[in-house]
Structures are given as C-alpha cells and as structure tokens.
Amino acid sequence: MSSLGPGRSPEPYAPSQYGYAAPTYTEVRPTAPWGTSGPPVPATPLWAAPRNRRSWSVGGAIVLVVLGIITLVSVGTIAQTTGIDGALVGSAVALIPLVGVLLGIRWVDRWEPEPRFALLFALLWGAGVSTLVSLIINTAAAMALYANTGDVTAAETTAAVVVAPLVEETAKGLGVLVLLWTRRRYFDGPVDGIVYAATVAAGFAFVENILYFGRSLDFLPAVFAMRGVMSPFAHVLFTAAIGVALGLAARSRWRGAWIVAFPVGWVVAVALHAWWNGSASTENFLPLYIVFQVPLFIGVVLLVLWLRRQERKVLTARLAEYGRAGWFTPGELSMLTSFSARRQAQSWAKTLGGTAGSAMRSFQRSATRLAFARQQAASGRAGVRLAEDERALLQRITADRQEFLGAAAVRGR
Incomplete structure (x- = not known):
C-alpha cells in the first residue's frame, strides 16, 4: 500500500502491480446476483504470500483453558451458596438471557465480525475473572461493613450501591483493556469497543x-422477569461506556490514549451501575426504570445504529478506492456495502455447491477487513504489518472470487 498520511488517502496500487489482472470478467459471463461477470485471469504473483497467522495458537488455547477453569471455579463457588440443584437450574435459566444478549452483540458486529478467539476470551473473562474477583471482594466488603456497623441492611445496601459498581466495572473493564493491548489491530473504534465490552x-x-x-x-418467575426480561442488557449498558471510550482511544494516533479514555469510561460505567443498584433497592424502582433506564437503552441502540452507519460509510468509501484501482467491479462494490445484497450473494453461492458458499463469505469478510485496514492508514494509525496484511487480503479476495465465479462458470450460471 502506498504511504498514507493523516487525512490523505491516495489510490491503491492497481492489480497489475501485484501481478494480477484486473477483474474485467470478459471471458466467461455467469450471472451473479450483482450482475453479469466471469472469473478474472490471475497472473503469477510477483511476491511471496505471507504465512497465514492464525488467531488460535498454543498460547491462546492455554489462556482460554485457564479462563475456563476460573469460570468453573466461579460457578462452583456459587454452587456452595445455591446448592447443586440451584446451580443447575440457575445455569439452565441463565442461558436464556445470555443467548438473547449474544444475538444482540452479533447484530451490532455485522459489518466487521471480531475474531472468535477475542470474543471467547471476552466471554470467559467476564464469566470467570470478573465474576470470581467480584465474588471475593464484594463478599469481604459486605462482611467488613456488617462487622463495623452491626446493621445487615445497611451493610448489604452499601456493598451493592458503592462497592459492587467499583469492583465489578473495574474487573470487567480490565478485560476490555487487555483486548485493546493485545488485539489492537482488530480494535478499530467504538463499535468494536461496544462488542468486546458487551461480551465481557x-x-x-x-x-x-x-x-x-x-x-x-x-x-x-419473578426474579427471571426482573433480570431476564426487564434488564438482560443492564451490565452491557454499564460496561459499554468503557468500550466506547477505549474504542475512541483506539482511533487516536497516540497509542497511550487509553490512559485518559479508560478512567473516563470507567467513571461513567460505575455511575450507571451505582444508580441502577440504588434504584433497585428503593420502592420507586419501576418509575425510575421507565423514566431513566428505558430511555438510556433506547439511546444506546440509536448510538449503535449511528455508529454502524458510519462504518458503512467508511466501508463504501475505502472499497471505492480499490474499485477505481481495478480490484473490484461496480457490481461487487454494491454487493459488499449492503447487508441484503450480501445475504443474496451468499445464498447464490451456496447453490453452486462445493466450497463456493464459504468462498463468498471469505470474500466478503476479507473485503471488509481490507477497507478498515485502509481506514487505519488514512487516519495515521497504520501498523508496521499493514502492507503485509493488505497483500494477504488482496490475494485472498482474488482467490475467493476465482473459486465462486469459477464454480458459476462450470454450472453455466
């Protein structure tokens, strides 16, 4: 990729400069959902493709195993309070809101899905590390407060309204911060921050x-209505404040921006959490829920919709630059920047049989990653591996296109 400075985005290299012919689609003309086209004619690459770096590694697998063990310890600690039957029933019922929240996160993460390793790390960090730390500190704090005051109600209220928000948002927020430190190339902005924070x-x-x-x-039933129906996204809303702050920090050219962003997001998260716990302990919970919590939830949804719209604008603008350079046809650009057109293209590719369907999905994912990698460069945040990543993605895009359009040519579509 040519050198990019902040606010400056020159055209990418043409395919011929990487040893490929532009996708003119003149030899075979199968009908794809986005128009008439045929497979490009690739030349021999002029460069050696870099080795694919897997998101999963031995070290990563060990980390996930450790987090899984900590999660089991957390659930085992809870089982000592609830009993085995209570823990089993509680686990089964708790899966219902979890599935709903994860589906919501998937909806937010549609344009540029985060790596599975990072999402699983976030989920296990929240279920394991954050929970165990909170169980230990919150319980110890409540016992200490009771020992000093002799008032059970005051001790429990103080622990819930003051101690719990401080401890829990710190424990959850650190998981998001670890992902920013270790997976910065996949941490592109507020949407990614919301996704990681929500998963934790x-x-x-x-x-x-x-x-x-x-x-x-x-x-x-009453407890489930309260926690599983009325407030399944409560913790998501709290920790999302940290995610948004760190997402904005990720877009800064100053790599230490998280030093300022994390405390700001943490204060907002703690305040929201404390308000929620405090309102839940009063007789006016329902009016406060309707007046404050519902508008807050709607506001966050509107924010996510706006952020996703901004992502689409970035995707459209950056892929258009590659289109002008010859890497994509106009029909492909239209398909790649529309959710409905993407689904239609995937359905079409599946009808071709073989690996055409997976090639189409890979084509779409790689094109999206390419656009956001270029956005990083255009905003002055390019890493040392950006050129290598660009070449690998362009090679993958070309190979995927050959695969599904080649299959279409064979079937005469």
Whole structure:
C-alpha cells in the first residue's frame, strides 16, 4: 500500500502491480446476483504470500483453558451458596438471557465480525475473572461493613450501591483493556469497543444470574422477569461506556490514549451501575426504570445504529478506492456495502455447491477487513504489518472470487 498520511488517502496500487489482472470478467459471463461477470485471469504473483497467522495458537488455547477453569471455579463457588440443584437450574435459566444478549452483540458486529478467539476470551473473562474477583471482594466488603456497623441492611445496601459498581466495572473493564493491548489491530473504534465490552458483560451477567436464579427457586418467575426480561442488557449498558471510550482511544494516533479514555469510561460505567443498584433497592424502582433506564437503552441502540452507519460509510468509501484501482467491479462494490445484497450473494453461492458458499463469505469478510485496514492508514494509525496484511487480503479476495465465479462458470450460471 502506498504511504498514507493523516487525512490523505491516495489510490491503491492497481492489480497489475501485484501481478494480477484486473477483474474485467470478459471471458466467461455467469450471472451473479450483482450482475453479469466471469472469473478474472490471475497472473503469477510477483511476491511471496505471507504465512497465514492464525488467531488460535498454543498460547491462546492455554489462556482460554485457564479462563475456563476460573469460570468453573466461579460457578462452583456459587454452587456452595445455591446448592447443586440451584446451580443447575440457575445455569439452565441463565442461558436464556445470555443467548438473547449474544444475538444482540452479533447484530451490532455485522459489518466487521471480531475474531472468535477475542470474543471467547471476552466471554470467559467476564464469566470467570470478573465474576470470581467480584465474588471475593464484594463478599469481604459486605462482611467488613456488617462487622463495623452491626446493621445487615445497611451493610448489604452499601456493598451493592458503592462497592459492587467499583469492583465489578473495574474487573470487567480490565478485560476490555487487555483486548485493546493485545488485539489492537482488530480494535478499530467504538463499535468494536461496544462488542468486546458487551461480551465481557454478557459472561459476567450469565454467572451472576446463576447465583440469583439458583437461590430464588421458590419465586424464580419473578426474579427471571426482573433480570431476564426487564434488564438482560443492564451490565452491557454499564460496561459499554468503557468500550466506547477505549474504542475512541483506539482511533487516536497516540497509542497511550487509553490512559485518559479508560478512567473516563470507567467513571461513567460505575455511575450507571451505582444508580441502577440504588434504584433497585428503593420502592420507586419501576418509575425510575421507565423514566431513566428505558430511555438510556433506547439511546444506546440509536448510538449503535449511528455508529454502524458510519462504518458503512467508511466501508463504501475505502472499497471505492480499490474499485477505481481495478480490484473490484461496480457490481461487487454494491454487493459488499449492503447487508441484503450480501445475504443474496451468499445464498447464490451456496447453490453452486462445493466450497463456493464459504468462498463468498471469505470474500466478503476479507473485503471488509481490507477497507478498515485502509481506514487505519488514512487516519495515521497504520501498523508496521499493514502492507503485509493488505497483500494477504488482496490475494485472498482474488482467490475467493476465482473459486465462486469459477464454480458459476462450470454450472453455466
């Protein structure tokens, strides 16, 4: 990729400069959903393709195993309070809001899905590390408060309104911060920050729900209505403040921007969490929920919609630059910048049989990653591996296109 400075985005190299012919599609003309086209004619690459770096590695697998063990320890600790039956029932019921929250996260993450390793790390960090740390510190704080005051109600209220928000948002927020430090190339902005923060929060809420559901079997429907219906996204909303802050930091050319962003997001998260816990302990919870929590949720949804729209604008603008250089046809650009057209293209590719369907999905993912990598360069945040990543992605895009359009040519479509 040519050198890019902040605010400056020259055209990418043409395919011929990488040893490929531009995708003119004149030899074979199968009908794809986005128009008449045929497979390009690739030349021998002038460069050696870099070795594919897998998101999964031995070290990564060990990290996930350790986090999984910590999660089991957290659930085991809760089982000591709820009993085995309570923990089993609580776990089964807690899966319901967890699935709903994860589907919501997937909807947010549609344009540029995050690596599975990073998402699984976030989920297990929330369910394991954040939960275990919170269980230990919150319990110790409540016991200390009771020992000093002799008032059970005051001790529990103070622990819930003051201690819990401080401890829990710190424990969850650190997981998002670790992902920023270790997976910065996949941490492109506020949407990614919301996705990672929401996934951490989803893991935390799942294990916490096991506790609440497991110890409330006699009136489980009421507790489920409160936690699983009225507030399944509560922890997500709190920790999302940290995610947005770190996402903005990720877009800064100053790599230490998180030093300022993390405390700002953390303060907002703690304040929201404290307000929620405080309102839940009053008789006016329902009016406060309607007046404050519902508008907050709607506001966050509107923010996500706006951020996703901005992502689409980036995707459209950056891929258009590659289109002008000869890497994509106009029909492909239209397909890549529309969710409905992407689904239509995937359905069409599946009808071709073989690996055409997976090639289409890979084509779309690689094109999206290419656009956001170029955006990083255009905003002055390009890493040392950007040129290597660009070449690898362009090679993958070309190979995927050959695969599904070649299959279409064979079938006469």
